Amino acid sequence: MRVHSIESFGTHDGPGIRMVVFLQGCKLKCLYCHNPDTIDTHGGKEYHVEELVQMAIKKKPYFGKKGGVTVSGGEPLLQSKELIPFFKRLKEEGIHTNIDTNGRLLNHFTEELLDEYADLVMLDIKHMTEEGYKYITGKKNKETTFTFAKHREASGKKMWLRYVLIPGITNTPELLHEMGAYFKDYKTIEKIEIQPYHKLGIHKWESLGWEYQLKDARENTKEEIDAAVAILQNYFKEVKVN
């Protein structure tokens, strides 16, 4: 697997304490990406599956009752074929597995990975409109996300939604209601995590020599976050600000 980096103490990437494997490579280039150095599919360092499994086993005592391993990125599903044996081994070791994904890929590898071995999926909802999706990700076809969500729902396995909150861009009452209405009947969704937009990733864009596209966006006020939470609470069992 091509790995960008490993964080042994992840506390914001799924339940409990997690080893987070940031995989290298993503086909999207989201305006606010805070790990832009994981986008290039050619970078990173090659790891053997068993090497990563052993690292996880050594950390198992810290996972407690909730924690485990999260693959994030980049877009982990680009390496689904390699993730299958990885997650399979983790399950054999009794370790909880989680995938942090944009949900753009659905083929027989990803389906096997999701249906058989991923205890949890955190699906990133970029935007409810096609126009907004294209603006943020640089790519067309927002429907891929919803197809992915439907598949997960049909499998009956757990899912969290994640949503980056940008004033005026993703944080408008209309969009939030639209998202809530769309997902309100989903049974597999345990919670939605909203991630208030921040500019902490800017320096990484600059060090890559890329121009940061979202310079004009601002961070949410506390009231704006509270208002968003209040709307989403109408539709979701749990709304968490992460």
Place this chain on the structure above:
Amino acid sequence: MEVKQFKPGKWIDAIDVRDFVINNITPYYGTHEFLVGPSARTEKLWDICKAATKEERQNNGVRSLDTETISTVSAFNAGYIDKANEVIVGLQTDELLKRTMKPFGGFKVVQKALSEHGVKPNDNLTELFSKYVKTHNDGVFSAYNAEIKKFRSLGFLTGLPDNYARGRVIGDYRRIALYGINALIEAKKADKAKIVGPMTDAVIRLREEVADQITALKEMIELGAKYNLDLTRPAENAREAVQWTYMAYLAAVKEQDGAAMSLGNVSTFLDIYIENDLQEGLITEEEAQEYIDQFVMKLRMVRHLRMSAYDEIFAGDPTWVTEAIGGMFDDGRTKVTKTSFRFLNTLYNLGPSPEPNMTILWSERLPQNFKNFCAKVSIDTSSIQFENDEMMRTNRGSDDYGIACCVSYQELGKSIQFFGARTNLAKTLLLAINGGRCEITGTQMVDGIEPCDCEYLDYDKVMANFKIAMKEVARVYNDSMNIIHYMHDKYYYEKAQMALIDTNPSINIAYGIAGLSIVADSLSAIKYAKVKPIRNEDGLTVDFKIEGEFPCYGNDDDRVDALAAKAVADFNDELKKLPVYKNAEPTMSVLTITSNVVYGKKTGATPDGRAKGVPFAPGANPMHGRDSQGAIASLNSVAKIDYKDSQDGISNTFSIVPKSLGADTEERIENLATILDGYFSRNAHHLNVNVLDKETLLDAMEHPEEYPQLTIRVSGYAVNFVRLTKEQQMEVITRSFHESI
């Protein structure tokens, strides 16, 4: 209340506090919700204390000095903060925060400390100590040889207790409350009668020691009388139990100014009296908390006279009033009581504080409510530390123990330890590549090491030479320790503390090392990359060029972590071969206090790429910024050092920004408790926890007056951040603060 109300046991017929506790404890499994705030009286007293400590800070760290009286157990009249509001009384002198002369450790040190504040001891004392009375310091230097002096002055051995009290002995301060002093005197007299001839050195010495202990016990009765307390009899209620215990401790800190004057494990014991009075309806929870708040307040006000050079190794004016809280009994019950919670609650009622040095004896089997409360207190105050109860108890043999100084196990009332400061293992490694010469001065320190002139360092050759260097350094270190403890017993015997310990207790000598991460990474660089030494015209290394990559300690990588574990085991093995004064058992720690800064200063460039003079990482911590895989990987590396090779303790300081610990308070508490379970399940020994934003520390450097109680854990103890030197503050700030990616 009569003593007979307690459940009897072996403790009735012999001095056995553990048996009393085991028979009478009420373990507590509930939440912290029963806790109450400070009483009005407590608040009034604490306001006075806060004002006094402010004056102290503004006055160059000293509020008041005494130049007339040698501080002994019964010296000075009673002193009060504000008598009308004190339910627990007693100060070291007749005045709050007054520092006194305890000249038997070394008179020159007393003179120096006083002169730094523009005063001097009275002329009679000066004459007495310059002409007629010999001190510990005089004794040590009359016996030191040239070799020891050389190792000491060039920074191979640092912080040796050869001009101040060694500390670390923990009196079983509970004994006065449980038995009263008359009974203790009778027991000591009976012991003495049994110490019979032939009159060898050891027998004579022991008879004299017990006689001194009896004298000290009688002095403690006098001390009590000054406060109208009859300490000859056992305590009869909760307030008296707290008061009697405090008087016993007060006697110790009036007589001795050891670096560490630890308290033991009094909270579990005191709970028995408090619980009894609560059950009888004699006191309320408010009163119970008031006793503990005021006791802790007094402990916070303990002061010793120190010279400023002392601050380099023990920064922030620490006293190490270490109180062990929690843990388990061998029989599987928990030692957690409501008073464990009440002690921790003082950090809210009086605000955060480095003293007393509250140490949680952690077990996975502790009540979950207690674990969560400890995690909460740690997150809110950064004032407490954690140690592995399961491992210490099973490896060392008793479930009735305290923590001496920072991190060291000590069975209460049954054993003591000889404090041994530490040796510089990084400099020892440099001896191995410099033909046995000091890398800074070129002085020949160790014979039998071939100078190496090869272009690249050869791992096997370096290891062979390192082994020779360790053996020789251990030998000199052991020589110095034997002299120091022989002389300390002779000139500055801890008679008050020893009076509260079994006659002729078992002893362990507490050696230590500094610079472990430097050694591990250096050996890793030599083994896995190519290291080219750059030498000056004298052939001494001044720099190292590293070609290629090497694994660094702190990333859960066995290749290098094994080197760290081996260095600890190897040096410990060398120490174990050497004979120790009073047949003490050799043990070792990986602990630096704040001396990692001064050790770094005295150490040239090292093969891991560290430049000359750069501070070491504290304790057993990985070097700043070299642990690139986050907190758990770093913890796992440290956990690989085998406690059996370092039974005096393996100190690790873990600093994390609140946000990285979890998204909200509830998550942070749960995550911290889970980390502790995980870390200690890997057989790790100790963890300091700081949950702070770097910005807070930077702001405190700018505006110290706004942060009088900001507390931060350093290697094995805590300090008021604003009382550190700028250099030490910067070192703390540059240290790895774990932040999630």
